[in-house]
Amino acid sequence: MKARTxxxxxxxxxxxxxxxxxxxxxxxxxxxxxxxxxxxxxxxxPSRLAGEIRDFDPRDHLPDRLVRQTDRSSQLALTAAAxxxxxxxxxxxxxxxxxxxxxxxxxxxxxxxxxxxxxNLWSRGSRYVSVxxxxxxxxxxxxxxxxxxxxxxxxxxxxxxxxAGGLDALAQARRRIRxxxxxxxxxxxxxxxxxxxxxxxxxxxxxxxxxxPERSYLPFDRAADGHVPGEGGALLILEDERAAIERGADNxxxxxxxxxxxxxxxxxxxxEPGLRRAIELALADAALGPWEIDLVFAxxxxxxxxxxxxxxxxxxxxxxxxxxxTAPKTAIGRLCGGGAPVDVVMAALAIREGLIPPTVxxxxxxxxxxxxxxxxxxxxxxxxxxxIARGHGGFNSAMVVRAVD
Amino acid sequence: xxxxxxxxxxxxxxxxxxxxxxxxxDLDGDILDTDFEQxxxxxxxxxxxxxxxxxxxxxxxxxxxxTDNPTPRALVAAxxxxxxxxxxx
Numbered sequence: 001m002k003a004r005t006x007x008x009x010x011x012x013x014x015x016x017x018x019x020x021x022x023x024x025x026x027x028x029x030x031x032x033x034x035x036x037x038x039x040x041x042x043x044x045x046p047s048r049l050a051g052e053i054r055d056f057d058p059r060d061h062l063p064d065r066l067v068r069q070t071d072r073s074s075q076l077a078l079t080a081a082a083x084x085x086x087x088x089x090x091x092x093x094x095x096x097x098x099x100x101x102x103x104x105x106x107x108x109x110x111x112x113x114x115x116x117x118x119x120n121l122w123s124r125g126s127r128y129v130s131v132x133x134x135x136x137x138x139x140x141x142x143x144x145x146x147x148x149x150x151x152x153x154x155x156x157x158x159x160x161x162x163x164a165g166g167l168d169a170l171a172q173a174r175r176r177i178r179x180x181x182x183x184x185x186x187x188x189x190x191x192x193x194x195x196x197x198x199x200x201x202x203x204x205x206x207x208x209x210x211x212x213p214e215r216s217y218l219p220f221d222r223a224a225d226g227h228v229p230g231e232g233g234a235l236l237i238l239e240d241e242r243a244a245i246e247r248g249a250d251n252x253x254x255x256x257x258x259x260x261x262x263x264x265x266x267x268x269x270x271x272e273p274g275l276r277r278a279i280e281l282a283l284a285d286a287a288l289g290p291w292e293i294d295l296v297f298a299x300x301x302x303x304x305x306x307x308x309x310x311x312x313x314x315x316x317x318x319x320x321x322x323x324x325x326t327a328p329k330t331a332i333g334r335l336c337g338g339g340a341p342v343d344v345v346m347a348a349l350a351i352r353e354g355l356i357p358p359t360v361x362x363x364x365x366x367x368x369x370x371x372x373x374x375x376x377x378x379x380x381x382x383x384x385x386x387x388i389a390r391g392h393g394g395f396n397s398a399m400v401v402r403a404v405d
Numbered sequence: 406x407x408x409x410x411x412x413x414x415x416x417x418x419x420x421x422x423x424x425x426x427x428x429x430x431d432l433d434g435d436i437l438d439t440d441f442e443q444x445x446x447x448x449x450x451x452x453x454x455x456x457x458x459x460x461x462x463x464x465x466x467x468x469x470x471x472t473d474n475p476t477p478r479a480l481v482a483a484x485x486x487x488x489x490x491x492x493x494x
Contacts, residue, residue, distance in 0.1 A: 063425075063427070063428050064425035064426055064428070065424060065427055065428075065445060066425075066442060068423070068424055068425040069424075069449075072407065114416075125454060127459065127460040128460065129452075130423075130453065131423075131449050131452045131453040131456065132449065132453070134449070205408045352465075
């Protein structure tokens with residue numbers, strides 16, 4: 001039997017706050033964190049809302065030397081990773097030299113750092129480009145910086161898979177643990193709220209042009225018309241069960257019990273989208289039947305086609321109105337590589353607290369036969385949860401987490 | 406044309422702007438004869454520092470400047486020597 005992969009520590013940096021306590025309290029309460037963009041002037045653009053992390057000064061959390069050489073996404077990730085280690089109570093001596101690693105997801109890499117240095121290059125000349133541009137914009141920069149800071153000399157990697165990448169990273173971490181790593185820091189953070197990043201978002205054609213913060217990101221609602229991007233994400237400490245027991249880990253949240261990913265067929269060729277199969281394969285990987293899943297965190301893309309596909313896949317697997325579905329991301333926006341790791345942390349907290357966080361702002365459309373938990377948190381005994389994440393261009397990933405006795 | 410002078414204060418300002426300071430190091434202490442490496446500056450930080458000195462003072466520093474001058478005292482002298490050569494050229 002394969003050893004279990006446990007979540008033994010979590011850290012978050014989201015528009016709801018830096019730190020798990022703030023983020024969870026605001027998520028439970030359904031507090032809105034979407035607003036007009038302040039990080040750059042959004043007025044020339046057709047979409048102007050985002051979930052921004054306000055009041056984050058990296059110098060409050062990180063050494064000065066590190067701040068100079070890192071993009072905002074890496075700064076947020078380094079902060080969340082440090083919180084996750086603290087939450088897990090891991091001491092450096094608990095991890096043998098090559099026994100610890102890091103796998104993160106990054107959709108945008110260090111795009112704001114890169115934008116600033118490209119601006120220096122073209123407006124002032126090559127002598128004004130920071131030497132740290134040599135790596136700070138890399139998608140892998142965050143994994144590299146976490147590995148250096150926490151002396152994780154084992155496996156390191158990064159996955160790029162848009163909104164689905166966060167689950168793929170956690171799955172890769174589990175794979176490494178099954179191959180012998182004791183501990184992997186995993187998850188993802190994106191911070192793309194600069195004009196270059198915004199241009200990339202707009203190019204997908206899936207960004208809401210709404211002006212009202214509470215009526216612009218509306219998955220499974222008749223008014224659904226694209227999503228609102230946000231920034232941030234989560235880092236989790238994943239440990240081999242035996243290693244966790246050996247070091248006396250005392251903050252186990254749950255286990256990563258199942259995972260699968262699929263790719264959609266070419267659009268328009270009439271074949272079924274890949275999401276249903278991703279869910280079924282993840283359940284099979286967890287050796288759980290659909291009736292054993294207590295809660296679903298939806299991808300909640302908020303376009304008519306994507307919402308319909310997701311609702312149809314859920315109904316095909318679980319039946320109509322058969323399982324509670326939620327998407328707390330409606331309060332903070334879609335965080336790209338950081339989105340699914342935040343949902344996995346929310347799932348872990350839902351299991352621990354017996355509470356389903358709500359999908360705020362949404363008036364469910366009667367055309368979807370799903371039990372969407374809206375407006376208020378719902379008390380429930382949650383032993384298992386399914387997290388769904390879909391990336392632009394046809395990536396589908398699904399992960400099952402399960403309570404550990 | 407009078408020669409510009411490059412001082413320890415200028416070096417500290419440029420180090421801080423470009424690379425920041427290591428938490429365990431007090432740049433206001435007696436650092437003149439401490440190696441940059443011991444002050445927490447690795448090769449990239451020194452490359453950034455050299456680039457900033459070059460563009461602020463309009464001076465060309467050779468590639469081995471930090472290898473040949475591994476302490477603040479030696480670097481300040483080397484930069485001033487280069488500034489002197491430019492002023493008399």
